[in-house]
Amino acid sequence: MTTSTTPQAAGQAGAPPEQTDLLRDITMIATIRAFEERLKELAAAEQVPGAVHLAAGHEAVAVGVCSVLDERDHISSTHRGHGHALAKGCDAVALFEEVLGRAGGVCAGYGGSMHVADFERGMLGANGVAGGGVPMACGAALTAKYLATGGIAVAFLGDGAVNQGAVSESLTLAAVWDLPVVFVVEDNGYAQATGTPFHLQGIPVRQRGEAHGVPGRTVDGSDYFAVREAAAWAIGHARSGAGPALLECHVARLFGHMEGFDRQAYRGEGEIEREWLERDPLAVFRRLATERGLLLPAQIDAAVETAWQQIAHASERALHAPFPSAANLTQHVYATPIPVKETTS
Numbered sequence: 001m002t003t004s005t006t007p008q009a010a011g012q013a014g015a016p017p018e019q020t021d022l023l024r025d026i027t028m029i030a031t032i033r034a035f036e037e038r039l040k041e042l043a044a045a046e047q048v049p050g051a052v053h054l055a056a057g058h059e060a061v062a063v064g065v066c067s068v069l070d071e072r073d074h075i076s077s078t079h080r081g082h083g084h085a086l087a088k089g090c091d092a093v094a095l096f097e098e099v100l101g102r103a104g105g106v107c108a109g110y111g112g113s114m115h116v117a118d119f120e121r122g123m124l125g126a127n128g129v130a131g132g133g134v135p136m137a138c139g140a141a142l143t144a145k146y147l148a149t150g151g152i153a154v155a156f157l158g159d160g161a162v163n164q165g166a167v168s169e170s171l172t173l174a175a176v177w178d179l180p181v182v183f184v185v186e187d188n189g190y191a192q193a194t195g196t197p198f199h200l201q202g203i204p205v206r207q208r209g210e211a212h213g214v215p216g217r218t219v220d221g222s223d224y225f226a227v228r229e230a231a232a233w234a235i236g237h238a239r240s241g242a243g244p245a246l247l248e249c250h251v252a253r254l255f256g257h258m259e260g261f262d263r264q265a266y267r268g269e270g271e272i273e274r275e276w277l278e279r280d281p282l283a284v285f286r287r288l289a290t291e292r293g294l295l296l297p298a299q300i301d302a303a304v305e306t307a308w309q310q311i312a313h314a315s316e317r318a319l320h321a322p323f324p325s326a327a328n329l330t331q332h333v334y335a336t337p338i339p340v341k342e343t344t345s
């Protein structure tokens with residue numbers, strides 16, 4: 001798949017989405033879903049080395065936000081980062097290859113699911129450390145401000161990551177330095193098996209931002225239209241020089257915390273089924289776009305079908321791609337790579 005289908009190319013803060021933008025963005029929402037569904041199958045078949053966290057249910061946040069970004073902008077991501085990477089323009093084949101540990105991956109197969117990064121696309125990386133990407137986004141924002149590039153940075157983070165000390169530090173620094181950074185919190189109600197009523201004490205994340213001097217908005221993160229509008233405000237605010245902003249996006253985590261290990265016994269009776277019915281971003285998009293007369297059902301079906309086909313093709317290509325050579329084992333690890341003998345066994 002090429003990057004021409006990515007949402008960020010034509011995004012403009014404040015502009016209502018054109019039909020071509022909507023088709024591009026629903027294609028990307030479906031692309032992320034298809035990527036995650038395919039990866040779920042591959043993980044179940046034990047074809048994926050390392051841990052895999054899927055972002056089904058979070059897609060409208062990645063796409064709604066990245067559709068307002070442009071090439072000057074950077075994002076940092078979480079351990080649940082495939083959707084952010086795709087929405088920021090990373091190539092689907094190279095992403096599959098990375099997650100499958102192949103040489104053609106975005107990090108040459110050295111990173112895997114939790115470390116996908118692509119600096120050329122402004123994707124600073126997924127991160128195995130909860131909240132670990134947040135100070136990095138502040139660094140990118142400081143650079144953009146210092147060099148006057150006009151760019152901004154977005155830090156995606158989860159509700160659990162909000163409790164990391166580095167996030168409080170980042171909010172403080174962003175506020176006192178007026179950094180062009182937007183904190184996008186994907187509140188899916190859980191940090192692993194721990195619910196937000198306990199770990200956030202039921203206090204809205206937006207109030208955390210406001211307590212640090214960062215203004216915010218709360219939004220239904222299953223609704224692409226609502227996210228895009230709020231993102232246009234937050235990104236416009238940051239880009240204008242007014243300083244940081246925060247979006248508290250409520251989403252559903254439609255799969256378990258992590259592939260293979262989570263039976264989700266901690267979830268309420270009927271909760272998962274209800275979330276699929278009411279909070280699936282693909283279904284919400286379809287309902288709102290057709291109710292508002294923005295797109296025809298057949299147009300949405302065609303976009304979704306295209307996405308599914310492209311992802312099937314991308315995963316096949318990646319599955320047949322070569323693994324890195326053992327001789328290159330220490331490349332990208334040490335400043336001066338140590339030669340390793342290739343073995344034939």
Ligand SMILES: Cc1ncc(C[n+]2csc(CCOP(=O)(O)OP(=O)(O)O)c2C)c(N)n1
Nearest residue numbers: 080128129130158159160161188190191192
């Ligand atoms: C600093 C740190 N502490 C603990 C963990 C273990 N851990 C992995 S994912 C996770 C929950 C993160 O929850 P949240 O930020 O809400 O993201 P979600 O998984 O819900 O997308 C935790 C605690 C970690 N990766 N990093």
Ligand SMILES: [Mg+2]
Nearest residue numbers: 158159190191
């Ligand atoms: Mg969470």
